[in-house]
Amino acid sequence: MKHWDQFLIPYKQAIDELKIKLKGMRSQFEQEYEHSPIEFVTGRVKPVASILDKAHQKRIPLDKLVTEMQDIAGLRMMCQFVDDIETVVKLLRNRNDFRVVEERNYISHKKPSGYRSYHVVIEYPVQTISGEKKILAEIQIRTLAMNFWATIEHSLNYKYKGQFPEEINTRLERAAEAAFRLDEEMSQIKEEIQEAQAYFSKNKEAVKKIEKKNYQ
Ligand SMILES: Nc1nc2c(ncn2[C@@H]2O[C@H](COP(=O)(O)OP(=O)(O)OP(=O)(O)O)[C@@H](O)[C@H]2O)c(=O)[nH]1
Ligand SMILES: Nc1ncnc2c1ncn2[C@@H]1O[C@H](COP(=O)(O)OP(=O)(O)OP(=O)(O)O)[C@@H](O)[C@H]1O
Numbered sequence: 001m002k003h004w005d006q007f008l009i010p011y012k013q014a015i016d017e018l019k020i021k022l023k024g025m026r027s028q029f030e031q032e033y034e035h036s037p038i039e040f041v042t043g044r045v046k047p048v049a050s051i052l053d054k055a056h057q058k059r060i061p062l063d064k065l066v067t068e069m070q071d072i073a074g075l076r077m078m079c080q081f082v083d084d085i086e087t088v089v090k091l092l093r094n095r096n097d098f099r100v101v102e103e104r105n106y107i108s109h110k111k112p113s114g115y116r117s118y119h120v121v122i123e124y125p126v127q128t129i130s131g132e133k134k135i136l137a138e139i140q141i142r143t144l145a146m147n148f149w150a151t152i153e154h155s156l157n158y159k160y161k162g163q164f165p166e167e168i169n170t171r172l173e174r175a176a177e178a179a180f181r182l183d184e185e186m187s188q189i190k191e192e193i194q195e196a197q198a199y200f201s202k203n204k205e206a207v208k209k210i211e212k213k214n215y216q
Helices: 003-032 048-057 062-068 082-093 144-160 166-188 190-215
Strands: 040-045 073-079 099-105 118-128 131-143
Touching: 003 040, 003 073, 003 118, 003 131, 048 062, 062 131, 073 082, 073 144, 082 099, 082 118, 082 131, 082 166, 131 144, 144 166, 166 190
Parallel strands: 073 131
Antiparallel strands: 040 073, 099 118, 118 131
């Protein structure tokens, strides 16, 4: 087995386990309440080329990756509303299957790029055949609007390598402002949206029951 495959085994396992756990939080909310603060969850192990690039840029020696690179295992939790983010962060702090080691609030302090998101770095114990290995994982918690903006900006960044032409830069700034206003507008009508969603999901259940009955 190649060195990198072996190094990444606990990170892959952590992502698989954490995706199940965080998606489980969403299912539990859906069962017990009408609204879940978690819309969807994604996760990835950082590509090796990206690990090497970042190690080079940040001057992290390769034998210090485990303690100094926080996002080799990365997860994202998407929320509908800005105040769902705090609910999710509190739930993460209260869990006892991992330990929160750092929090970065890029919502109250957005980045100069316009990036908004809440980052929680956790220390997660992975059980391996050679014993327990503690790894770091970064959980990004953001609204759908924040995620839309960050995804687009990330692709453009990839294309232009951070050197955006003036027009793209201006448009990205305007888009960041529009995403911020969208979040604000949606928060203002949160109750109406949730009532409509609860009505929709109840009706969906009723339709499912009728369909099931007709099918039997
Ligand atoms: N699209 C986008 N994503 C960002 C931006 N800033 C941070 N991120 C995301 O957040 C991750 C970690 O960011 P930070 O909390 O700033 O971590 P850091 O170690 O201080 O800085 P990085 O070198 O960017 O990892 C990045 O790997 C990206 O996934 C941004 O300006 N645009
Ligand atoms: N915490 C995360 N959860 C889920 N997906 C992520 C997370 N962080 C990054 N990704 C996604 O993983 C892919 C590869 O990301 P990569 O690590 O190369 O970029 P990055 O996040 O910009 O990292 P860097 O800090 O090195 O610039 C991208 O599509 C990115 O959006």
